[in-house]
Amino acid sequence: MIDRAEIDDLLAAYALGAVSAEEQRAVERALGKDPSLLAVLDEHLATAAALSDGLLTGDETPPAAVWRRIEAAIDTKTAVPARRSWRLRILSTVAAAAIATTAVLAVQVVLQRAELSDLRGDPLALAVDEARDAGAVALPLTGEVSAEVVLAADGTGYLVGDALPELDPEQTYQLWAVVDDRVISAGVLGPDPAIAAFHVDGDVSAFALTVEVAGGVVVSEQAAVAAAAVGA
C-alpha cells in the first residue's frame, strides 16, 4: 500500500515518465480515488511541458514528407506511398500575465475544440471500405485473438482490430510482415487499435501480430497472438 507522501513523490516522477509500469498503475489508481492529486499532477505536467519547450530553437519545421505520410494515413483519397515499412517499427506548453491569460486561454480552448471537432469520425473505416470495394485482399488473422488485414495491391494495408482485447498501457500490438523471406515490422499499433494503416513494399507472404512493450521492438521475441498466410 503506497501512502500519500509516496504518491506525492511519485507524481513528479510520473509526470516525467520516470516510473515503472507498476508505479504508473498505482499513481493512476490514486488519481482515481483522490481528485485533489490531479491538480498536483497538472502542475508537474505543466512544468514538464515547459522543459520540453526548452529543447526548441526557432525553426523546427519537419520535412514535407512527414505531413504527406500523415495525410496518406488519414485520407486515402490523397494517398501517397508511405516510407518503407521498416521505418514504421517505431510507430511505436506558455502563460501570459494573469488578467490577459483568462481571455487568451478562453479563445484557445474554443479554437482547440473547434479544431478537434474536425477530427471526429473515422475516416480510416471509410478507407477500409473503399479498399475492399477496390479489390483489396482481406486476410483473417487467427490465433489467441482475432483481427483482419486488408491489403491493397499497391502495398497499402489496414489492420482492423475491433475485436482485439485492449492491452495495458505499457504494452502494444505490433504487426509483422514476412516480405521476401524477411520478417519486418509493419507497424506499432498501440494498446487498443481499432483500425491502423500501414504500407509494405515487396512480396508479402504472411502477417503476424505480437504483443510487445510500449514503443515496439525491432526484433520480436514473442510468439504471435494471431497470424495469416497471404494466399493460403
Add this chain to the structure above:
Amino acid sequence: MARLYDRYGGAVHGVARRLVRDDALAEDVTQEVFLRLWRRPQRFDPSRGTLRAFLLRDAHGRSIDLIRSEESRRAREEHDAYRSSTEAPGPEHEVWEAVRSEKVRAALAALPELERDSVVLAYFGGLSYREVAERLGQPEGTTKSRIRAAMQRLRGTLMSEGVAEA
C-alpha cells in the same frame, strides 16, 4: 488536422529530434503523435492544459519509449558496451546540451546539482528514477524526493519567467 500540424508540427518534431537525436526517428515520432491525435482526440482534455502542451508531452512520451526500445536493442547487440565505456562523456552531459532555451537552462542551473542531474537524466535522458538513482549512486527514495523538490522549484522559477503555465 492540417491547421494543427502547421501550428504544432514544428514543436513536436523539434522535441522529438532533440530527444531521439535521429532525424528519421524524430519524423516517425512526429507522425505517430499526430496520428494518435487523429485517432483518439478525446485523449486531449482542454480543461487540463493547452493542446500545445498535450502534444509536446505526447512527443516526449513517444520519444522516451523509443529511446528505451533502442537502448534495449543496443544492449542486446553491443553487450552493453556503451554503458561500460569509461571515457565517453555521461549521458547527462549529452542531454544537457540539448536544452536550448536560456531560461530553462538557467532554471535548471539554479537547482542543487543532484536535483538538476536527477531531472535531466529522467526527463531528457529517458531514465526511470530508479535508473537515475543507480546512475548517480544515490538511494531511490532520496532520488524520488529530489525529483519532486526539483519540479516544485522549477515550477516557481519557470512561472516567474513566464515559461510555464499557471
